[in-house]
Amino acid sequence: MTGRVAQIWRHPIKAHGREQLDSVALTEGQTMPWDRTWAVAHEMAKTDGRNWVRCINFSRAAKAPSLQAISAHLDEDRSMVTLNHPDLPELRFNPDTDASEFLKWVAPIMPADRAASANIIRVKDQGMTDSAFPSVSLHNLASNAEVGKTVGKELSPVRWRGNIWFDGLPAWDEVIWIGKAIRIGTAELSVRESIVRCLATTVNPDTGERDADTLAALTKCGQDKKFGVYGVVTKSGSVSVGDPVEVLS
Numbered sequence: 001m002t003g004r005v006a007q008i009w010r011h012p013i014k015a016h017g018r019e020q021l022d023s024v025a026l027t028e029g030q031t032m033p034w035d036r037t038w039a040v041a042h043e044m045a046k047t048d049g050r051n052w053v054r055c056i057n058f059s060r061a062a063k064a065p066s067l068q069a070i071s072a073h074l075d076e077d078r079s080m081v082t083l084n085h086p087d088l089p090e091l092r093f094n095p096d097t098d099a100s101e102f103l104k105w106v107a108p109i110m111p112a113d114r115a116a117s118a119n120i121i122r123v124k125d126q127g128m129t130d131s132a133f134p135s136v137s138l139h140n141l142a143s144n145a146e147v148g149k150t151v152g153k154e155l156s157p158v159r160w161r162g163n164i165w166f167d168g169l170p171a172w173d174e175v176i177w178i179g180k181a182i183r184i185g186t187a188e189l190s191v192r193e194s195i196v197r198c199l200a201t202t203v204n205p206d207t208g209e210r211d212a213d214t215l216a217a218l219t220k221c222g223q224d225k226k227f228g229v230y231g232v233v234t235k236s237g238s239v240s241v242g243d244p245v246e247v248l249s
Contacts, residue, residue: 003169003245005184006141010074011161012081013095013120014039014128015060015200016106017072018158023240026187026233031127031134032163034074038081038095039128040106042115049121055130059110059117061200061208066109068159068200069208085109086207095120109208130195135230137163137195142171143227150217158205159214160197162228166245172221174229181248187237188248194226201227 008021014036024032041047045057061068066087073082082092083105091105099120106117121128129135139162148155157165164184166174177191201214218225 003140003166003173005164005239005241005243005245006167007157007165008239008241009158009161009163009165010035012037012072012074013083014055014058015067015161016040017070017081017083018161018205019072019074023238025238026136026189026236028233028236029134030125030233031129032136034076034127035136035163036127036129038120038122040102040117041119041121043118044115045118047121049119050123052123052126052128052132058128059106059115061203062198063114064110065200065203065210066208067106068203068205096122129230131192131230133192133230133232135192135232136189137161137228138174138177138189138191138231139163139165139228140169140171140174141165141167142169143174146171146221147214147217147227150220151212151214153212155212155214156205159201159203159212160227161200164239169245172223175223177229177247181234182231183244183246183248185237185239185243187233187239188235189231190234192230192232194223195228195230197225197227 009018011018040059042059047053047057071084084090093101144157202210204211215225
């Protein structure tokens, strides 16, 4: 069975907003362009800002649920990001030069009992994905629907913070891709591993409030708190909404 690309998303600032795309050019060995280009280090972070580090060093929705309600728009030519949140005024800024402006903006929605956001970092030539290797996250709308049935409510795919979503495939079909090569549009990827999920997925992306026990639902679905898979781009190419996804080997 051949699936189709249904949605494409990038997250310019890790855990701080998402942006939907119609198409994207993937490059061998790299993350999606402009995905997790920046990350917000908190005051307890152990990073010099020059290398990939684990997600525990960053402000994120697992600890600050309201962050999940941020949407983003990136002006690539100017490296300008526009952020919107239901409880905050719109902010347009350059993460490379205007970190202080962003920190003032985000402070009102950060929990007082958590480490405060302290700085924005950008690692050269690598997106700050949750995986230690440059990855593109792949997700199945049918699997999302199954989790929704288990929790008893419709779930927006946005809460999973994925890159490429497919439809037309059976639920959990993506799990059997692990260790295989797939073609999406004209790009090819090697599917590396499942994505282990955290409390961020329990948060409603419209309200920034926890409203669904997705982790328990995943366990009931036999997925052991895992949802979606990480792929590594092995052949550069373009991916657009409507493109087929095919298992090659």
